[in-house]
Amino acid sequence: MYLSKRRLTPGFIKRAALLSTVLLVVLFTSLFVVFWSIQVVQNAKYQRLAMRNITRKVDLPAPRGLIVDRSGRVMAENRINFTLYLVRENVEDLEKTIRRASFFSGKSVAAIRQVIAKYRKYAMFYRIPVRSNLPQGTVVFIQSRQEEFPEFEIGIEPNRTFPLAERAAHVLGHMSEVSEAELAGLDPGAYGPSDRIGRSGIEKQYERFLKGSKGEQTVIKNSVEKVQQVSAETKPVIGATVVLTLDLDLQRAVEDLLGEESGVVGVMDLASGGILALVSKPAFDPEIFSREMAGAEWQAIRDDPRNPLQDKFLQGAYSPGSVFKIVMALAGLQEKLITPAHAQYCSGSQVFYGRTFHCWKPGGHGTVDLFTALQDSCNIYFYNLGQRMDIDTIARYARMLGLGEASGIDLPNERPGLVPDSAWKLEAFRQRWFPGETISVSIGHGQLNVTPAQLLKLIATVALRGRMPTPHLLQRIERQGKVVREFSPEFKRVDIAAEHFEKVVEGLFRVVNQEGTGRAARIPGLDVCGKTGTSQIITKENPQYKRLTKEKRFMPHSWFVSFAPRQNPRLAMVVLVENGGDAGAIAAPLAGQVYRKYFADERHH
Amino acid sequence: MKDTIKYFDKLTFALLLTLALAGILLVYSAGHSSGETHYLKQVAWLGVSLLAFVAVFSLKTEFIFRKAFIVYLVLLAVLALQITVGGTVARTRSWFRLWGIGFQFSEFVKVPLAVYLAKLLAQIDEVDGRAYLKMIMVISVPVALIVLQPDMGISFILCGFIPLVMLLKKVRPALVLITVLLAAAAGGIGWHSVLKPYQKERIVSFMDPAQYKDSTGYHIIQSRIAIGSGGLAGKGYLKGSQSRYQFLPARHTDFIVSVIGEEFGFLGVSMLFFAFFLVFYRQLRFKHQSDEEFYFVYLFNGLVLFQFLINVSMAIGLFPVLGISLPFVSYGGSSLLSLFIGEAVIFRIKINTYLT
Numbered sequence: 001m002y003l004s005k006r007r008l009t010p011g012f013i014k015r016a017a018l019l020s021t022v023l024l025v026v027l028f029t030s031l032f033v034v035f036w037s038i039q040v041v042q043n044a045k046y047q048r049l050a051m052r053n054i055t056r057k058v059d060l061p062a063p064r065g066l067i068v069d070r071s072g073r074v075m076a077e078n079r080i081n082f083t084l085y086l087v088r089e090n091v092e093d094l095e096k097t098i099r100r101a102s103f104f105s106g107k108s109v110a111a112i113r114q115v116i117a118k119y120r121k122y123a124m125f126y127r128i129p130v131r132s133n134l135p136q137g138t139v140v141f142i143q144s145r146q147e148e149f150p151e152f153e154i155g156i157e158p159n160r161t162f163p164l165a166e167r168a169a170h171v172l173g174h175m176s177e178v179s180e181a182e183l184a185g186l187d188p189g190a191y192g193p194s195d196r197i198g199r200s201g202i203e204k205q206y207e208r209f210l211k212g213s214k215g216e217q218t219v220i221k222n223s224v225e226k227v228q229q230v231s232a233e234t235k236p237v238i239g240a241t242v243v244l245t246l247d248l249d250l251q252r253a254v255e256d257l258l259g260e261e262s263g264v265v266g267v268m269d270l271a272s273g274g275i276l277a278l279v280s281k282p283a284f285d286p287e288i289f290s291r292e293m294a295g296a297e298w299q300a301i302r303d304d305p306r307n308p309l310q311d312k313f314l315q316g317a318y319s320p321g322s323v324f325k326i327v328m329a330l331a332g333l334q335e336k337l338i339t340p341a342h343a344q345y346c347s348g349s350q351v352f353y354g355r356t357f358h359c360w361k362p363g364g365h366g367t368v369d370l371f372t373a374l375q376d377s378c379n380i381y382f383y384n385l386g387q388r389m390d391i392d393t394i395a396r397y398a399r400m401l402g403l404g405e406a407s408g409i410d411l412p413n414e415r416p417g418l419v420p421d422s423a424w425k426l427e428a429f430r431q432r433w434f435p436g437e438t439i440s441v442s443i444g445h446g447q448l449n450v451t452p453a454q455l456l457k458l459i460a461t462v463a464l465r466g467r468m469p470t471p472h473l474l475q476r477i478e479r480q481g482k483v484v485r486e487f488s489p490e491f492k493r494v495d496i497a498a499e500h501f502e503k504v505v506e507g508l509f510r511v512v513n514q515e516g517t518g519r520a521a522r523i524p525g526l527d528v529c530g531k532t533g534t535s536q537i538i539t540k541e542n543p544q545y546k547r548l549t550k551e552k553r554f555m556p557h558s559w560f561v562s563f564a565p566r567q568n569p570r571l572a573m574v575v576l577v578e579n580g581g582d583a584g585a586i587a588a589p590l591a592g593q594v595y596r597k598y599f600a601d602e603r604h605h
Numbered sequence: 606m607k608d609t610i611k612y613f614d615k616l617t618f619a620l621l622l623t624l625a626l627a628g629i630l631l632v633y634s635a636g637h638s639s640g641e642t643h644y645l646k647q648v649a650w651l652g653v654s655l656l657a658f659v660a661v662f663s664l665k666t667e668f669i670f671r672k673a674f675i676v677y678l679v680l681l682a683v684l685a686l687q688i689t690v691g692g693t694v695a696r697t698r699s700w701f702r703l704w705g706i707g708f709q710f711s712e713f714v715k716v717p718l719a720v721y722l723a724k725l726l727a728q729i730d731e732v733d734g735r736a737y738l739k740m741i742m743v744i745s746v747p748v749a750l751i752v753l754q755p756d757m758g759i760s761f762i763l764c765g766f767i768p769l770v771m772l773l774k775k776v777r778p779a780l781v782l783i784t785v786l787l788a789a790a791a792g793g794i795g796w797h798s799v800l801k802p803y804q805k806e807r808i809v810s811f812m813d814p815a816q817y818k819d820s821t822g823y824h825i826i827q828s829r830i831a832i833g834s835g836g837l838a839g840k841g842y843l844k845g846s847q848s849r850y851q852f853l854p855a856r857h858t859d860f861i862v863s864v865i866g867e868e869f870g871f872l873g874v875s876m877l878f879f880a881f882f883l884v885f886y887r888q889l890r891f892k893h894q895s896d897e898e899f900y901f902v903y904l905f906n907g908l909v910l911f912q913f914l915i916n917v918s919m920a921i922g923l924f925p926v927l928g929i930s931l932p933f934v935s936y937g938g939s940s941l942l943s944l945f946i947g948e949a950v951i952f953r954i955k956i957n958t959y960l961t
Contacts, residue, residue, distance in 0.1 A: 007896060008896050016773075016903065017889065020889050020903075021886065024885050024886055027910075027914065028881075031878055032878065034921065034923075035832070035871055035874050036871060038829065038833045038921060039832060039833060039836060039837065039866060039870060039874065040836065040837055040871050042833050043833060043834070043835075043836045043837070045833065046830050046832070046834040047833070047834045049830045049833070050830050050831070050834035050847055051834075054846045
């Protein structure tokens with residue numbers, strides 16, 4: 001029973017049927033044409049695009065170049081590192097996978113979740129690095145049961161390793177992962193996320209040589225069998241080998257001699273300015289940065305008051321103490337303010353500008369000339385010389401001799417130290433220079449501060465009678481057996497007459513060989529010349545001075561700069577023992593032992 | 606009963622069943638790489654749909670048309686209720702759960718609306734001002750309710766009834782003009798106040814997919830790559846890299862055509878299209894007993910064709926991605942059920958002549 005009556009005419013119904021058929025034919029024909037065009041005519045183009053979707057480029061990391069000593073002994077190399085990767089695409093049960101990843105890597109479940117979250121935006125087939133330095137046992141376990149763990153892949157990559165652990169750590173430097181911010185400024189072909197880069201020492205200085213060039217693999221995933229198929233490959237190229245001037249035997253000996261003390265020893269070959277041994281203590285094992293370091297381990301190193309991460313040779317700032325008397329003597333002679341015979345009476349103390357200044361020897365040295373003043377390190381002599389020379393002249397000579405500016409050694413992050421003068425005082429304190437301050441500076445105290453690198457350069461210049469070497473660690477760089485860069489020694493003439501150097505050398509000879517302050521460095525048959533120095537931690541004016549300096553941490557730092565032999569000198573050396581106390585008792589004998597070791601070895605060879 | 610079996614359009618029914626079964630296989634392929642089991646639910650829904658088919662098929666057509674207005678009112682009430690108290694699944698309130706099963710209720714509007722519109726059309730000689738107003742109201746009230754849920758895909762499809770009505774009945778030219786203006790106005794209002802930014806982006810990205818290749822334009826590009834790379838014969842079942850490596854979005858719903866295109870190539874797509882063509886052609890060949898029946902068959906077939914065309918155009922980037930599934934094939938139980946109910950009415954209408 002229908003509510004409506006039939007109003008549709010047969011004509012209308014016929015027309016509707018006809019029109020709908022025509023419409024259907026037209027529509028479906030157009031669809032066939034469009035799909036034919038996309039699927040058959042343009043097939044090649046879309047197949048290429050689909051292929052581009054499933055092929056992926058895999059970086060093959062290049063091993064880093066070696067760092068070796070002058071005789072080719074390896075100081076930094078590469079070790080095979082196994083990295084655990086997780087491929088989300090192959091995950092069956094995410095929770096199970098997370099538990100497995102946690103078990104294999106030794107990381108917490110929460111940490112694994114975090115890692116996965118970090119790569120959320122990457123494609124499903126992206127290899128998420130879960131942990132590097134996977135233990136061999138785990139690698140074997142996973143690889144032997146690969147069918148059970150399809151979501152895990154083991155990557156084999158070269159990783160930096162330092163076989164000598166803490167030895168020469170500051171010279172070699174360390175590496176760490178590049179940050180996302182840094183990546184923006186780096187060549188994307190050379191560095192990617194999770195790549196490591198040299199952060200200090202030679203690793204940083206010669207990064208561009210040490211870094212090899214990455215290889216690349218194009219991998220096609222066959223969707224049926226899940227087999228990876230390599231369609232193209234460029235092999236990675238190992239980085240260049242950096243040959244250092246270091247002598248590993250001497251380096252070892254020096255480190256062992258310094259023992260548990262904090263301090264610095266630098267030994268230079270005077271023929272070239274090449275560094276033979278360079279020790280900064282305490283040191284660290286650069287490899288801790290290649291491992292995934294625990295927070296606590298990192299904090300312990302960073303907060304250690306003895307500052308193991310700092311390369312004291314380049315970055316420590318110390319008063320030169322009496323070592324500065326070398327600069328004063330040269331300046332006095334060159335400025336013709338003194339002659340070697342010039343005599344000065346030392347009573348143990350003297351008043352300058354209304355303030356009493358002391359010699360280190362309470363009873364005084366009596367009458368001293370330049371030679372005895374250096375030999376016994378008489379303060380009164382140099383106070384008087386300083387009083388006759390204005391601060392700007394002192395500063396000029398100090399700078400001429402390499403203080404107050406980087407030594408130019410081929411290591412990064414070097415500090416310039418500070419040579420004060422009147423212009424600096426005006427700038428820094430908006431105050432004029434007081435003559436009384438000059439008195440302190442003339443024995444190496446006051447605002448003056450230097451790095452051990454600068455004092456090594458200074459004593460080398462004295463040894464070479466005014467030829468100033470640029471210290472350096474690089475001997476040469478070799479790429480596939482070919483030398484691509486070789487260091488050529490650089491010397492600069494200092495504007496002080498050679499005869500004046502000769503006089504100072506006489507004084508330094510007496511320091512060691514005529515019962516001077518450095519007599520503990522004396523070696524029969526080897527004319528060692530040197531100068532001691534003491535850098536106070538607390539001033540002698542401190543009423544607690546006597547009591548406090550019984551504690552190691554308040555004891556003064558001890559310097560000993562030296563070279564040998566006197567004629568045709570071969571080696572220059574700086575020794576700094578932090579909180580070492582009397583320089584003659586600790587720094588000087590240490591230097592003596594180093595010379596003995598070096599020249600004894602040489603005789604054997 | 607014997608006559609029923611004799612005159613039942615077995616070929617068309619077999620085609621529909623084939624489409625639905627093919628859909629299950631494709632849904633399996635689409636979800637297989639990511640371990641989804643949508644296909645199992647789809648199997649269950651097909652079962653339910655077939656039962657519903659039998660039930661509706663056994664109803665007398667007069668009964669269906671007599672109840673049209675009541676069913677229509679109930680529908681509006683449920684839609685309104687959903688907006689006020691409905692749960693939220695994937696940013697929309699278009700789903701509601703009943704006995705633990707998720708229903709996309711807006712899908713069920715298609716058949717009753719077609720029935721009611723058919724009845725209205727049968728009662729008038731031509732679409733004059735009053736009839737026009739009534740029909741626009743009848744269509745736009747549920748559409749508006751569904752827009753509020755919001756489910757843009759189904760609202761858009763339902764709007765397809767408006768041109769269908771105007772094709773089936775004599776309409777004054779002025780009203781055609783008014784409709785065009787109204788559509789433009791609705792589009793403008795929709796753009797500014799109804800569409801969410803992500804929905805707008807889908808439409809904008811359709812116009813320039815390359816510019817949006819990392820977001821929504823990406824879908825269009827990847828879908829075209831899937832279809833284009835399928836070639837003549839396709840990459841084989843379960844072997845489509847676009848689908849397997851999840852470059853294709855909404856593989857089991859909006860972009861199921863891309864899965865067919867990639868895995869079965871032009872031949873597969875052609876077979877699919879030919880099956881659809883046959884279904885439409887055969888479902889429009891019938892003898893009716895009343896005008897309501899005539900209008901219903903055209904309205905419902907027209908709507909399914911509209912949805913089919915929009916979905917296929919979407920897959921090849923000829924239409925913005927709106928969330929419109931391929932009838933009978935795409936994953937979606939409510940859609941399948943609703944379509945089989947509509948087809949059941951058509952089958953019934955077609956067989957009526959022979960049974961009386």
